[in-house]
Amino acid sequence: MNLPEFSIKKPVSIIVVMLIFITIGVISILKLPLEMMPDISFPGLMVQIPYPSSSPEEVERTITRPMEDILATINNLENLRSTSSSSSSRIHLQFKGDTNMDLATMQIRDKIDQIRNDLPDDIENIRIRRFSMSDRPVIQFNLALPGDLENMYYWSENYIMQQLERIEGVANVETRGIRNKLLTIYLKPEVFYSSSIRIMDLTDTIRNNNINISAGYVEEGPLRLVTRIPGELKILEDVKNLPVSDRGLTIADVARVTYDYPPKEEYNRLDRKETVRFQIYRASNANIVDVCNNVKATMARIKETEPELKDMTVIFYRDQSRDILKSLKDLSFSGIVGGLLAVFVLLFFLRKLRSTIIIAMAIPMAIVFTFSFMYLYRDIFRADISINIISLSGLMMAVGMLVDNSVVVLENIFRLRQEKNYSPIKASMTGASEVVMAVTASTLTTLVVFISLGFMARSGFGRFMKDFALTISLALIASLIVSLSFIPLATSRLLAGKTKEKARWLVKLTTIYERIISFTIKNWRTKLLVVGLAVGIFFVSFQIFKNIEQEFMPSSDQREIDISVYMPRSFTLNEMKSLFFNIEDILLSRKDELAIKYLETEFGVRRMRQGRFRGSIELELEEKGASVTEIKEKLKNLLPRRAGITYEYGQRFGRHGFHRGISVELIGLDYTKLTELAPMVIEKLRTVENVEDITSDLEGGDTQLLVEVDRAKAESSGVSSRMVAQTISSSISERAIGKFKTENREIDIILKIQGEDGFTEEDLRNISLRTRSKRIPLSAISTISYRLGSTSIQKENKKSKLNIRINTKTQGMMAISNDVRQVLSTIQFPEGYTWSLGSGWRRFRESRGESNMAIILALIFIYIIMASLFESFVHPFTILLTVPLALFGVAVFFTLTNITLNTTSYLGLLVLFGIVVNNGIILIDHIRTLRKSGMEKNESIVQGGKDRMRPIIMTAITTIFGVLPLALPVLLPQFFQAAGRRAQMWAPISVAIIGGLTTSTFFTLIFLPTFYSISDTVGTKVKSLLGFKSTKI
Structure with missing residues (x-):
């Protein structure tokens, strides 16, 4: 039957x-x-090591290279890519598809522990990030509050964030646009240089007197007592009264100590208003719609119940539930x-x-x-x-x-x-x-x-x-x-x-x-x-x-446009404000024509990429209106054109070669040699039909001040190159020399010899070095010159790599890739150097x-x-x-x-x-x-x-x-x-x-x-x- x-x-x-x-x-x-999307974890990890106030060459030599050597031994590793920049080292590890990523993460931690002592001492943390579709905020909103910005920072940090973190299903809340207070020690040059104190001695004093350790156990009858030595700096007076010499001098005698917000260096604005951005991440099993609805309800309740927040403006966007x-x-x-x-x-x-x-x-x-x-x-x-x-x-x-x-x-x-x-x-x-x-x-x-x-x-x-x-x-x-x-x-x-x-x-x-x-x-x-x-x-x-043209993924008319704005390193913060405020006025005056729903701008002197200042313009568009492609063409004609400023247009979904364009990678042992080959390759690529523009890692390199120590003069004065490097680093580096604990958080301790207005080349030349008998300026034993440094140093499987990005006028990877290969095949590369089409082509x-x-x-x-x-x-x-x-x-x-x-x-x-x-x-x-x-x-x-x-x-x-x-x-x-x-x-x-x-x-x-x-x-x-x-x- x-x-x-x-x-x-x-x-x-x-x-x-x-x-x-x-x-x-x-x-x-x-x-x-x-x-929104399936919860997929990709077989890849990223190790990120922040190291500000450095150079790509130093990061590559002291951090990236030893990390690559040890991580290359991990099982099931398919590809190892690294990027060394002036602020961090990033290492991407690609594993085979069936790799247990929990086990891979544990192996990476073990490998890092093995070489931790070989890395610079002032590395604060090493982050390991897994790539997953759930590792994205489920909802974001910008908050604006009339009046004093510090008042907005206070309420955002000390009340609103805590309320959001209590919502069921919320795993994490992150903010952007809040300036954290710093404990800054501004050395008084005239007093400090007249003393016998060296900067590195001052740094060591602060670190050695800011500890909290366990010293072992003491037996007291039947009890086994833990012995602790609390030596943390707890209040501002502890820092000021710290002795720094045998003559009874304290930090307050040679420096001015402040606990305050640092000068404003970054701006986060939404529709011309200063804002704080909140990003809400959900717990793994939480319902996205419920979490987003509860976040909205919580913000509405806060606005109704807190009199001081009744005038706040909250704009939700990138709402996954919606x-x-x-x-x-x-x-x-x-x-x-x-x-x-x-x-x-x-x-x-x-x-x-x-x-x-x-x-x-x-x-x-x-x-x-x-x-x-x-x-x-x-x-x-x-x-x-x-x-x-x-x-x-x-x-x-x-x-x-x-x-x-x-x-x-x-x-x-x-x-x-x-x-x-x-x-x-x-x-x-x-x-x-x-x-x-x-x-x-x-x-x-x-x-x-x-x-x-x-x-x-x-x-x-x-x-x-x-x-x-x-x-x-x-x-x-x-x-x-x-x-x-x-x-x-x-x-x-x-x-x-x-x-x-x-x-x-x-x-x-x-x-x-x-x-x-x-x-x-x-x-x-x-x-x-x-x-x-x-x-x-x-x-x-x-x-x-x-x-029929061929490409990796179909283009998609997502109703968002991201524009990266690249500015030369010579740009001041006031020039950035002038530029971005002008852009906001131009775009918002045509809000209906461009179908703009929200306009968000971010810029500042700490936002850098490829050796240049990088700001961003993010447009969320109305559902109705012209296509994204049509609006982009209008934007290209509207945005102001100035020398040294370039715009890069993209969409939040489907970048990395999915739509138009392809990249070429130059590969070899010596990065300097790659920088010599790149201009010739770029000129050849300009002859390819339908090429719109070409960019590369060569553009916008950092202008560096090179301090070359005269060893003979230094030795005769009793000064070593190491002492010079440590003194300069301690004087101008923005890396924290310690932590100051408050009730809610740890505050960075920053040591500066310059004033609030910055550190000039003349200040650098006049840095005072303590010799056997007297102090001498840095200029007495060194020469200072300018040079153009690398934007970043990229490597793949421990070989240096330089990227050349080609944007095309038409869709499809197959046709443009054939033309590019035909042109590059005519170039005779030196032995040990070659080229390949980029990761987008390989994925395709x-x-x-x-x-x-x-x-x-x-x-x-x-x-x-x-x-x-x-x-x-x-x-x-x-x-x-x-x-x-x-x-x-x-x-x-x-x-x-x-x-x-x-x-x-x-x-x-x-x-x-x-x-x-x-x-x-x-x-x-x-x-x-x-x-x-x-x-x-x-x-x-x-x-x-x-x-x-x-x-x-x-x-x-x-x-x-x-x-x-x-x-x-x-x-x-x-x-x-x-x-x-x-x-x-x-x-x-x-x-x-x-x-x-x-x-x-x-x-x-x-x-x-x-x-x-x-x-x-x-x-x-x-x-x-x-x-x-x-x-x-």
């Missing part, structure tokens, strides 16, 4: 089981975590529209309301079943699947496919009622049983496609797609169960009464189709004509595909290779499934011949909609290949059934085509209409605002399905009967020649 028979004979049992799964499904919708709910709403709407379109198609073909209602009930039932399967899968296998944009997109993508199995079952039942006048029960039992193998095979061939996605798991996109593939797979399993249980049960009870005759247009179409098939299988001449036509179509498809190449492998494996798996079900090696191959024909529609639609070949496009092809063979399975399975019943081959081909034409067309159209809402923003962009054009992320999948099914359905109905006839004849003759017994199926 198969499932359809059991459903009809045991209706109560089936209904009870369905109610159980419906109940679980409803509960699952409430219980499954609601997230993005989640909006995306879920948009996707749900697309799914509902797609489902309704599919139902109308069925009503149009079947012309019977009851049959349509049965199918319409199958869609929500399969969706609810899918959620129950997701919950059970998560619970049983401890998987991280959740309701997020990726998984819900998979479910919405499957809406059209959810009815395919039900349509095939219902149509066959309906046909038996129309043509053979079977009773509802007999028609339901017989009709469903006849297509059990066909719908099972169709489902399995689609499912195995997603198994091949496991081979894309190494790439970040492949890990994202696990939720997508799993959701579609569970939805297809749910649709198969519903089609073989609920549909036969419902039709046996609800299809009583007379059945309507087929519509006249459908009868005429069937007659025309019958004549076409009869002609195509008439003789070998017509068969060869069909084969030649198919080959020609495939050749045209191949030629079209060759002209790796992703393309994985995608091609996944497609090949999918086709192999599909063939294996069909071969085992048909018990034939020939007929599955015949059905697979329809796959290349589907590419014609894909190529045409991609070309018309300007969709590139990217990772999402390849995923669309995978899904398409799993779908297009279903029509062939339904057709060939029925032809074989007719032949088994004794019908002659050509007659069975014609009759099978006639019988299966309607269900094939119906399933194709329902699938197309199911995904159509997700593709409409790309197919008809003129009717959609910029918010709709964000669908470009998923458009390649839906457009691939629409284009491929549109042409493959037609080609399957026309060409597949001919392919079957040829393969059956050839197969029979081959078997005869080999002496095998021939069969007629």
Whole structure:
């Protein structure tokens, strides 16, 4: 007894089981975590070591190099990249995909501990950061408070942050824009230089008198007492009264000690207002929507209950809960529209309301079943699947496919009622049983496609797609169960009464189709004509595909624009204020024209990149308005142009070569040699067509003051180079020499010999050094000169690397990469030096290779499934011949909609290949059934085509209409605002399905009967020649 028979004979049992799964499904919708994106941890770590007031060369020599040597020995390490700048050392470690990252983190800590004593003593902390999708703030807001900025800092730090940290589900709260107080010791040059105190002695005194250690245990009777020596500096007077010489001098005698906010050096503004930015991070298991709502409610309560905060302004942005709910709403709407379109198609073909209602009930039932399967899968296998944009997109993508199995079952039942006048029960039992193998095979061939996605798991996109593939797979399993249980049960009870005759247009179409098939299988001449036509179509498809641009990821119209503003090191803070205040006025005066929702600016003398000051302009745009690309073009004409100022435009999502551009890496042992080769390479690259601009690590290097000690003069004066270096460092370095503890936090202790107005070159020359008998200025034993230093020193696998970034005018990596390689191949590099295309290209190449492998494996798996079900090696191959024909529609639609070949496009092809063979399975399975019943081959081909034409067309159209809402923003962009054009992320999948099914359905109905006839004849003759017994199926 198969499932359809059991459903009809045991209706109560089936209904009870369905109610159980419906109940679980409803509960699952409430219980499954609601997230923006899947919680994915990438097999990579970053070790960051802050070391301010240094140079890239010093950081590379004293920190990066020893760290690289020890970290390179860690197991499963694939790639090691480092960046040494004037403020920090950053080391990125990339591991193999199956690496246990908890164990890798522990190994890194152990390795760092082994060389900790070899690193500079004044390194305060070493941070190890893992890369995970959950490691992002779930909501951010800017807070502005009228009046004194210090009052805003106080309330933000001492009240608002504590209130936010108490919210359930909040793991961490970070702020930006708050100046922390410092304990600063300003040495009095005239007093200090007249004393016998050396700066390094002063530093040691502060460190040695600011300790809190345990000295061991003391036995006192039965007690074992811990002995502690508290020696921490607790109040400001402790610091002032610290003795610094045997003559009774204290710090207060030789310096002025302050505990105050440092001079303002950075600005964080929102819509021209000074603000403090709050970033809220959630706990791992917390619901994002609940956390964001509670944060908003807490800020509203604070404003209402605290009189001093009644005038504060709070602007929320980058709110993941808002993005989640909006995306879920948009996707749900697309799914509902797609489902309704599919139902109308069925009503149009079947012309019977009851049959349509049965199918319409199958869609929500399969969706609810899918959620129950997701919950059970998560619970049983401890998987991280959740309701997020990726998984819900998979479910919405499957809406059209959810009815395919039900349509095939219902149509066959309906046909038996129309043509053979079977009773509802007999028609339901017989009709469903006849297509059990066909719908099972169709489902399995689609499912195995997603198994091949496991081979894309190494790439970040492949890990994202696990939720997508799993959701579609569970939805297809749910649709198969519903089609073989609920549909036969419902039709046996609800299809009583007379059945309507087929519509006249459908009868005429069937007659025309019958004549076409009869002609195509008439003789070998017509068969060869069909084969030649198919080959020609495939050749045209191949030629079209060759002209489609290729890239890593599709561009996406995210409604945010980030602009980096690079300024020369000579820029003063006042010049920065003038520039950014002018930019704010220009942009906000055109707020409506540019669709600006919020404008945030950040700048300051401590914000640096590539050796230049770097400020940022962040625009959050309204949902309606011009596209991001159009607004960027307007911004390029509006932003003020000044010598030495450059702008770099980007989007928060999809950078790093995902859209336009490519990078070139120069690699060798000596970084200096790379800087000599780079200008020649850049000049060659400027000759490449479609290059918009070129930037490199050479630009904006730090201008450095080089102090060269005359060893002979220094030695005669009793001064060593080490003493000179320590004295200069202690005089001007901004690294803390200790910590001063208050009730709430530890405060940095900073020692400065300069005044509040900064330290000039003249001050440097006049630094006083203590010799054996007297003090001498630094200029007496050294020469001071200028030189251009490196912006940063980058290395990969311990070899120096220099990046050259190329921005292009057009999309697509393949064309520009070929031109770049052709130009660079003409350059003769010295021995030990070479070039390679950058990480964006490598990700693209790796992703393309994985995608091609996944497609090949999918086709192999599909063939294996069909071969085992048909018990034939020939007929599955015949059905697979329809796959290349589907590419014609894909190529045409991609070309018309300007969709590139990217990772999402390849995923669309995978899904398409799993779908297009279903029509062939339904057709060939029925032809074989007719032949088994004794019908002659050509007659069975014609009759099978006639019988299966309607269900094939119906399933194709329902699938197309199911995904159509997700593709409409790309197919008809003129009717959609910029918010709709964000669908470009998923458009390649839906457009691939629409284009491929549109042409493959037609080609399957026309060409597949001919392919079957040829393969059956050839197969029979081959078997005869080999002496095998021939069969007629």
